Amino acid sequence: MMPRKNLLVSAVRKEQIIKSLAQGKRVDGRGLLDYRPLNITPNIIEKAEGSAFVKLGDTHVITGVKIGVGTPFPDTPNEGILIVNAEILPTASEYQEPGPPDEDSIELARVVDRGIRESKMIDFSKLVIEPGKHVYTVYVDISVIGMDGNLFDAASYAAVVALMTTKFYPLINQNGTLVKGSEKIPLPIQDLGVSTTFAKVDNYIIVDPTWEEESIMEARLTIVYDKNGNICAVQKGGNGGLLVDDVLKIVDLAKSKSEEMRKVLEGVISNA
Amino acid sequence: MENQLIVNGKRTDGRSPTELRPLKIDVGIIKNAAGSSYIEHGKNKIIVAIYGPRDSHRYGINIERATLRCRYHMSPFSTEERKNPQPSRREIEISKVIRDALEPSLILENFPKTTIDVFVEVLQSDGGSRSASITAASVALADAGIPMKDLVEAVAVGKVDGTLVLDLNDIEDKKGESDMPVAFMLNENKITLLQMDGKMTVEEFKAGLMMAMEAAKKIKEIQKEALTRKYSSGERKNDA
Numbered sequence: 001m002m003p004r005k006n007l008l009v010s011a012v013r014k015e016q017i018i019k020s021l022a023q024g025k026r027v028d029g030r031g032l033l034d035y036r037p038l039n040i041t042p043n044i045i046e047k048a049e050g051s052a053f054v055k056l057g058d059t060h061v062i063t064g065v066k067i068g069v070g071t072p073f074p075d076t077p078n079e080g081i082l083i084v085n086a087e088i089l090p091t092a093s094e095y096q097e098p099g100p101p102d103e104d105s106i107e108l109a110r111v112v113d114r115g116i117r118e119s120k121m122i123d124f125s126k127l128v129i130e131p132g133k134h135v136y137t138v139y140v141d142i143s144v145i146g147m148d149g150n151l152f153d154a155a156s157y158a159a160v161v162a163l164m165t166t167k168f169y170p171l172i173n174q175n176g177t178l179v180k181g182s183e184k185i186p187l188p189i190q191d192l193g194v195s196t197t198f199a200k201v202d203n204y205i206i207v208d209p210t211w212e213e214e215s216i217m218e219a220r221l222t223i224v225y226d227k228n229g230n231i232c233a234v235q236k237g238g239n240g241g242l243l244v245d246d247v248l249k250i251v252d253l254a255k256s257k258s259e260e261m262r263k264v265l266e267g268v269i270s271n272a
Numbered sequence: 273m274e275n276q277l278i279v280n281g282k283r284t285d286g287r288s289p290t291e292l293r294p295l296k297i298d299v300g301i302i303k304n305a306a307g308s309s310y311i312e313h314g315k316n317k318i319i320v321a322i323y324g325p326r327d328s329h330r331y332g333i334n335i336e337r338a339t340l341r342c343r344y345h346m347s348p349f350s351t352e353e354r355k356n357p358q359p360s361r362r363e364i365e366i367s368k369v370i371r372d373a374l375e376p377s378l379i380l381e382n383f384p385k386t387t388i389d390v391f392v393e394v395l396q397s398d399g400g401s402r403s404a405s406i407t408a409a410s411v412a413l414a415d416a417g418i419p420m421k422d423l424v425e426a427v428a429v430g431k432v433d434g435t436l437v438l439d440l441n442d443i444e445d446k447k448g449e450s451d452m453p454v455a456f457m458l459n460e461n462k463i464t465l466l467q468m469d470g471k472m473t474v475e476e477f478k479a480g481l482m483m484a485m486e487a488a489k490k491i492k493e494i495q496k497e498a499l500t501r502k503y504s505s506g507e508r509k510n511d512a
Contacts, residue, residue, distance in 0.1 A: 103364050103365070103367070103368045106361045106364045106365055106368075107365050107368055107369075109361070110361060110362075110365050114469045117469075118469045118470055118471065219372075219376075219464075221466065226471065229473070229474070230471045230472060230473055231468060231471070231472050231473070231474065231477050232468075232469070232470065232471050232472075233468060233469050234452065234466055234467055234468035234469075234477075235466075235467055235468075236369075236372070236463065236464075236465060236466035236467065237369075237372060238372060239371070239372050239375040239376060240375075240376050240464075241376040241457055241460065241462030241463060241464040242462060242463050242464075242466070243460075243461055243462055243463075244461050244462070244463055244481065244485065245461075247463055247466065247481065248478060248481070251474055251477060251478065252474070255474060
């Protein structure tokens with residue numbers, strides 16, 4: 001059976017949600033532009049080079065970073081490789097079935113990948129062991145273990161915190177053989193792309209939608225800002241449209257919201 | 273500089289920054305399909321076939337509205353290097369965003385318990401194949417007689433050599449600083465697809481959105497003209 005993307009929200013509940021928005025409040029008590037409580041625990045998997053467990057309300061995501069060695073792509077012989085994979089686990093909801101990644105998981109992985117890649121978060125030119133032959137491959141594996149909406153931001157925060165806190169043993173080329181270094185090093189980090197996601201429910205723009213809100217929304221918009229205030233990734237989702245004016249408004253809202261979330265993420269990383 | 277993509281205000285293919293590539297649409301090219309279209313947009317050559325509304329499989333039944341499915345697929349010979357015919361993760365994502373771009377325009381409530389399939393086959397790919405696919409698919413859905421609120425048209429804008437440009441070709445897509453495909457439902461002033469990668473300031477983003485909207489108006493005229501060409505000749509549907 002196809003996994004259910006949307007919850008069945010009763011007409012009464014929908015009315016309640018919208019009435020509440022009209023009064024400037026979400027049904028869970030938040031303001032329209034408030035995130036749910038965000039709790040991030042870095043380094044919770046000892047065997048991974050980097051990891052983070054993110055709780056965004058009841059959306060729970062764990063991300064692990066593993067560093068491997070690979071052959072560079074022929075068109076980028078002097079760059080390391082990034083591979084982002086996401087899986088919405090069958091633990092996440094009663095509707096999720098085990099199996100290969102579905103389109104939602106693939107979209108999730110690709111949007112998180114875009115945020116990391118396009119913000120130039122990692123300096124891949126520094127992840128080369130032997131040009132054209134050996135480069136580091138950075139594997140970012142995202143597991144959604146509980147879902148209650150806004151998987152994009154939760155997965156993105158888990159991925160960037162895991163990458164920022166990654167420590168791995170470098171490999172040194174000694175007469176043609178690769179030898180493990182003695183001290184762990186961090187990844188060459190040069191930026192931090194911060195994702196924020198907005199949804200349009202009825203006529204209201206809200207941030208950090210829950211699953212229930214996503215199930216009755218028109219559409220959502222995820223925007224990633226780099227540290228200099230440039231937009232580096234955008235993804236519209238959902239089977240409705242957004243007014244041109246909504247998009248223009250969300251871009252501005254996202255900028256100030258991303259600055260707020262950037263402080264939160266930086267706080268987590270500096271305490272790790 | 274040797275690698276410049278814009279020289280004296282001209283792009284690699286001779287266009288100005290705000291110029292569209294040649295765009296041509298034919299309607300009703302596949303007899304068996306409920307609706308179909310063929311688009312050439314730059315070097316993109318894409319066919320779209322619509323099947324349905326037809327009975328849904330038992331598991332996919334929606335009792336309130338038709339289920340819209342979309343498959344975007346690139347032929348193995350559509351690229352420089354042979355493309356593995358298995359659907360890639362990129363194709364799966366694009367299939368999803370195309371479906372999300374078309375669905376807001378359709379009145380699916382008219383066909384409960386049925387499925388409408390949109391099959392997009394990219395025979396030759398160039399920059400902007402998802403945008404061209406959306407433009408063509410919307411025309412094919414109209415040809416299939418699926419009731420709609422508006423046609424959907426899509427085009428990409430981006431930044432190349434620091435300049436905002438319209439409708440990126442392959443090399444601009446690959447070497448430019450950013451790429452932003454946008455789809456519109458102009459009657460309702462709505463955006464139904466919006467993606468971006470690369471880097472843009474907020475001002476560039478907003479200006480790019482407006483540039484895309486102006487181009488969408490031109491594309492919509494080409495869509496309407498293609499539909500008129502088929503239906504004004506007095507031909508019966510599916511006789512093409």
